[in-house]
Structures are given as C-alpha cells and as structure tokens.
Amino acid sequence: MGEKMEKILREELEKEQKKEYKDLVKNTKPKTPYLKNICNAFWIGGLICLISEVLFLILQNFGLADKEASIWALIIIIFFGAFLTGLGVYDKIGRTAGAGSIVPISGFANSIVSSAMEWRREGFISGLAAKIFTVAGPVITYGIGGSVLLGIIKYICMVMGGEI
Amino acid sequence: MSFTADSTFIFENPVYIIGSGAVGGPMEGKGRLASSFDKIYKDLLCDFNSWEDMEMNMQGDALFYATSKGDTTIDDLNLIIGGDLLNQITVTNFMAATLKRPFLGLYNACATMAESLAVASTLISGGFGNKIGVVVSSHNSTSERQYRYPTELGVQRPQTAQWTVTAAGSMVLSNEGSSDSPKITAATIGKVMDFGIKDPNDMGAAMAPAAWDTLKRHLKAMNTTIEDYDLILTGDLASHGHQIFKELCTKEKIPVDARFQDSGIWIYSDEQDVHSGGSGAGCSASVWSGFLLDEMKKGKYRHVLLIGTGALMSTTTSGQGHAIPTIAHAIEIEGGR
Numbered sequence: 001m002g003e004k005m006e007k008i009l010r011e012e013l014e015k016e017q018k019k020e021y022k023d024l025v026k027n028t029k030p031k032t033p034y035l036k037n038i039c040n041a042f043w044i045g046g047l048i049c050l051i052s053e054v055l056f057l058i059l060q061n062f063g064l065a066d067k068e069a070s071i072w073a074l075i076i077i078i079f080f081g082a083f084l085t086g087l088g089v090y091d092k093i094g095r096t097a098g099a100g101s102i103v104p105i106s107g108f109a110n111s112i113v114s115s116a117m118e119w120r121r122e123g124f125i126s127g128l129a130a131k132i133f134t135v136a137g138p139v140i141t142y143g144i145g146g147s148v149l150l151g152i153i154k155y156i157c158m159v160m161g162g163e164i
Numbered sequence: 165m166s167f168t169a170d171s172t173f174i175f176e177n178p179v180y181i182i183g184s185g186a187v188g189g190p191m192e193g194k195g196r197l198a199s200s201f202d203k204i205y206k207d208l209l210c211d212f213n214s215w216e217d218m219e220m221n222m223q224g225d226a227l228f229y230a231t232s233k234g235d236t237t238i239d240d241l242n243l244i245i246g247g248d249l250l251n252q253i254t255v256t257n258f259m260a261a262t263l264k265r266p267f268l269g270l271y272n273a274c275a276t277m278a279e280s281l282a283v284a285s286t287l288i289s290g291g292f293g294n295k296i297g298v299v300v301s302s303h304n305s306t307s308e309r310q311y312r313y314p315t316e317l318g319v320q321r322p323q324t325a326q327w328t329v330t331a332a333g334s335m336v337l338s339n340e341g342s343s344d345s346p347k348i349t350a351a352t353i354g355k356v357m358d359f360g361i362k363d364p365n366d367m368g369a370a371m372a373p374a375a376w377d378t379l380k381r382h383l384k385a386m387n388t389t390i391e392d393y394d395l396i397l398t399g400d401l402a403s404h405g406h407q408i409f410k411e412l413c414t415k416e417k418i419p420v421d422a423r424f425q426d427s428g429i430w431i432y433s434d435e436q437d438v439h440s441g442g443s444g445a446g447c448s449a450s451v452w453s454g455f456l457l458d459e460m461k462k463g464k465y466r467h468v469l470l471i472g473t474g475a476l477m478s479t480t481t482s483g484q485g486h487a488i489p490t491i492a493h494a495i496e497i498e499g500g501r
Contacts, residue, residue: 018360025361025369028407030323030440037320064188085316094318095437101318114316118309135317 037098044093045100052077052104074105081106085113111135165289171353172385173282175289179348181497182295183234185226186454188446189304189330192306195432200455201331203230204351208305208330216255219303219332221238222446223259226334227299230453234336236295241265245284246299247276249307249328249445256299265297274371274400275354276300277333277449278472279491283350284337285495294339302444311479312365326402326443329431333449334459346460352382352494356476360487364477367372367488368405368428368440371473374492375401376412378471379420382494390419394465397456398414398474399448399492400428402441427451448472466499 052073059069081104084090090110094101100109112132119131133140158164166174168179185202193204203225205218212218216384223246231238238244244263247270248255260267272279277300284296305315307328337348354374361370375398383389389480390396401409406426427448428441452470459465472495478489 021359021373022361024408024411025366028404028411029366029369030404032323085318088316091318095320097318098320107318110316110318114318116315117316118314124301135313 015055031056040096041098041100043100044097045103048077048101048104077104077106077110081109082113085110090114108136108139111139168386170381170386172350172382173286173289173353174350174386175251175285175348177231177287177289177291177339178341178343179285180338181335181348181457182338182341182345183230183232183236183336184334184453184457185229185231185233186333186450187222187225187229187331188450191304191327191438192331192431192435192450195436197431197451197455200228200458201450202454205330208303215303215305215309216250216258219250219255219301219306219330220259222303222330222332223248223256223299223301223334223356224262226301226332226450226453227263227297230297230334230336231300234295234338235414236336237250238263238297240325241295241297242293243268243284243287244297244299245270246297246301246334247271247280247445248300249273249276249302250310255301255306259299272472272476272491272493273476274302274367274443274445274447275474275491275493276474277452278369278399278470279353279474279494281335281337281348281470281472281495282353282493285348285351288337288339289341296337297334298337299332299334300445301450302328302330302446302449304328304330304444321439322365324363324368324404324440325434325441326367326400326428327431327432327438328444329400329428329442329447329450331431331444331446331450332447333451333453335453341343344461346457347498348495349498350382350386350494350496352378352385354378354493356489356491358487358489362482362487364475364482364487364488366404367443367475367490368400368402369408370405370475370488371490371492372405372408372412374490375399375405375409375471375473376416377491378494379413379418379469382496383467386496390421390423392424393467393469395468396424396468397452397468398424398426398428399470399474400441400443401426401473402428402443404440405473430455445474460497460499463499468497468499470495470497 055073119127188201357374431442
C-alpha cells in the first residue's frame with residue numbers, strides 16, 4: 001500500500017512539475033510578429049493574385065475565351081512557381097510571405113517541385129517519383145476526398161429536390 | 165581516475181587537447197565567429213554529388229586540421245570517435261570507411277560532441293590510448309530533409325525555431341601535451357529528461373531542463389560553485405532555451421551572470437535571420453573546437469564548463485505524439501597557461 005501511495009504521489013509531483021515547466025516555457029516564448037506576418041502574407045499573396053489577374057486580362061485581349069484564359073493564366077503561374085523553386089528563390093519568398101505564397105497555386109507547384117528536387121539524388125523511381133507528393137500528398141488526398149463528399153451531398157440534394 | 169555513483173568522472177591522469185579544427189558553411193562564415201574557422205566552404209554542396217557527401221568531406225577536413233595542428237597524422241590516432249545527426253550516423257560511418265582506423269560511432273543528437281569528448285577522455289585517462297581523434301558534424305540541408313521539409317519548400321519558421329549549423333569540429337586528445345594545451349579534467353554524464361515539451365520547433369525549451377540537471381549534478385559532484393568557472397557554455401539551447409535554462413538555475417539559487425553563454429547564440433550574428441539561434445551537432449563541435457579553444461589558448465578563459473545538449477527525438481516519435489526526450493553532458497576544461 002505504502003509503495004502504491006508513493007508511486008501515485010511521485011506521478012502527481014511529476015505532473016505538476018511538467019505543468020509548471022510548460023507555463024515557464026509559455027511565458028518566455030518570443031512573440032510571433034503576427035501583424036508583420038499578416039501584412040507580408042497579404043501583400044505578397046495579393047501580388048501573386050494581381051499578376052494572375054493581369055495575365056488573365058492580357059490573354060482575354062488576345063481573344064481567348066474566359067475559361068481558356070483562366071486556365072492559361074494558372075499554367076503560367078504554376079510554371080513560375082516551379083521555376084522560382086528551381087532557382088532557389090521560392091523558399092526565400094516563403095520565409096517572408098508565409099501563407100501568402102503557400103495558398104496560391106504557385107505554392108502547390110513549389111511543394112511538388114521542392115520534393116522532386118530533394119529526392120532526385122535517390123533515383124528517378126524510388127526517389128523522385130515516390131517522394132514527389134510528400135508535401136502535396138495531404139492536399140491531394142483531402143482535396144479529392146472532400147470533392148467526393150461534396151459530390152455525394154450535392155447528389156442527395158438533387159434527388160431530394162426532385163431534379164433527378 | 166575517480167567517479168561518483170551518478171557518473172561524474174574526474175580525470176586524474178591528464179587529458180590534453182593537443183589539436184583542434186573547425187570548418188563551416190557559408191552562413192557560419194558570415195556569423196560572429198567566422199574568423200575562428202579553419203576553412204569556410206563557398207556553398208552547401210561544393211561540387212559534391214550530394215549534401216551528405218559534402219558533410220562527410222567536412223568531417224574529414226576538420227579531422228585533418230585537428231591532427232595537423234596537433235603535429236600528428238590520422239594514421240597515428242589509436243581510435244576515432246564521432247557522430248552526426250543523420251539516421252544510422254551514416255556521414256561519420258562513411259567518413260570512417262575512408263580512414264581505415266579503429267572507430268566508435270556515437271549518437272546523442274546535438275550533444276554528440278560532449279558525449280564523444282567524455283568517452284575519449286575516459287579512454288585516454290584510463291590508459292587505453294595515447295591519441296584519440298574526435299569528430300562531429302551537422303549540415304543544414306541534410307538535417308532539414310531528414311527532420312523537416314524539402315530544403316526548397318517555402319515555409320515560414322516560428323520564432324523559437326533554430327537553424328541547423330553547417331559545420332564540423334574535431335579535437336585530438338592525448339595523454340601527453342605541452343604546458344599550454346588545454347586539459348579536460350572532468351565530465352558528468354547526463355540523464356535523459358522529459359518535461360513534456362512536444363514542439364520540435366522549440367528544441368531549446370525541451371533541452372533546457374537537461375542542461376540544468378547536469379549543471380546541478382556536476383557542481384555538486386565536483387564540490388564547486390559557478391564562481392569557480394570563467395564560462396558556462398551550453399551547446400545549442402539558443403535564445404529561448406538559454407533564457408529558460410537561466411530561469412531554472414535562478415530558481416535553484418544558482419547565481420546567473422555573464423558567465424552563462426550559449427554556442428547556438430554565439431555562432432550567428434543578430435542580422436542573420438535564424439530566429440532563436442544555431443543548433444545541430446556541428447554547432448557545439450565547431451564553436452568549442454574553434455573559437456573556444458582559440459580563446460583559451462589566448463588566456464581569455466582558464467576554467468570552462470561545457471554543457472552539450474541534445475534532443476533525442478525522431479520524426480517517427482514526434483509524429484506519434486511523444487514528447488521530446490533530451491540529454492546533456494558536462495565537460496570541464498582547464499586552460500594550460
């Protein structure tokens with residue numbers, strides 16, 4: 001009995017010590033410059049969107065239909081995301097921009113190309129090809145999963161609405 | 165030789181540091197301690213096939229500088245002890261394959277230099293060698309890809325994150341040395357601590373309790389106080405971790421003053437965007453082998469306590485939600501002059 005009590009007491013003490021320590025860590029943590037980060041994300045993310053919009057308008061001017069123009073604009077942005085990754089510039093942009101350069105599609109290109117570059121040295125099949133979606137994997141998995149789910153919901157709604 | 169029940173070793177037979185070498189990457193070459201490196205590489209690859217090959221070469225270079233400054237050669241070393249941060253410490257193993265000398269590979273993450281020095285000193289003092297070489301390294305890109313993300317991925321790092329140092333440090337220990345060679349006089353082996361910190365982007369906070377525990381134990385075992393030392397130099401706690409370490413010491417009534425310094429804070433300048441500071445096995449290895457020993461030879465520091473700190477997690481343990489276990493070893497060095 002005594003031994004058991006001792007063990008419980010020791011565990012309690014350890015728990016308390018850990019909690020106390022977590023508070024100390026929290027109190028000494030350097031502050032994240034949220035305002036600066038948000039502003040940077042806003043203007044760099046905004047700039048990427050602005051460039052795509054300008055591209056879209058130029059392409060429209062060349063006589064492309066809306067849908068085609070937007071696809072071409074996307075392709076160009078993806079290309080530059082990949083190109084800047086290859087040049088070793090995109091990670092430097094990302095360090096300042098945060099979500100501003102991750103959320104646009106150029107960020108998706110960055111996640112795929114950076115993985116491909118990283119594992120190129122381990123071979124084209126078991127390296128590059130196997131690891132290329134390491135970072136983008138979750139986006140693809142949950143993107144596809146989410147769209148399937150929404151598709152089913154839409155279908156049910158349509159059946160219930162008498163459209164099918 | 166004497167020891168305590170809690171593994172503090174006192175080296176009565178002298179262990180001299182007869183030679184040391186430090187090499188660093190381009191970032192380290194722009195840092196505060198740039199002039200203390202024997203060689204600074206122009207980039208992170210230097211025309212090698214991979215970053216891993218580059219790191220291997222860095223270890224070889226560091227060992228070369230250490231042996232040549234100690235007026236000896238790699239072939240004269242009885243034993244080589246070392247490690248790095250990669251899985252199965254492949255960098256050190258592959259480097260050792262080129263040397264054809266007896267070899268012990270060690271891993272204690274960023275505390276590997278302290279661990280290697282403790283083992284090497286024990287062997288020298290115990291009479292199991294005349295000359296032992298110690299070499300430890302880390303490389304920013306090899307570590308990033310193993311522990312975090314692809315190096316070219318554009319992510320923002322939190323304020324508590326540390327920058328893995330690209331550097332290697334090496335020392336040659338011997339039972340015979342000149343009167344001005346620094347001596348390793350004692351070592352305390354650390355206990356693995358777990359204070360429940362899970363954030364791999366805040367390793368300083370995870371390692372601080374280990375450093376604090378080892379410091380307490382070392383002072384008690386050696387019957388010394390902070391006043392007996394010129395410098396208490398931790399391995400790579402960096403700003404956040406070092407601040408916590410100092411607060412823990414204050415709570416324990418250990419007086420904290422300018423003697424408390426950290427290699428991870430020293431290595432980079434404030435303008436370099438590294439957030440909390442440097443980390444990695446190469447951080448303590450290169451700062452101790454380079455800057456610190458230079459300053460000791462100049463007579464700036466005479467009695468130094470080094471506390472190498474290491475975070476012993478992997479991406480698997482972090483992924484499975486475990487807290488980060490950490491360790492710290494203490495090494496006591498006395499200057500020759």
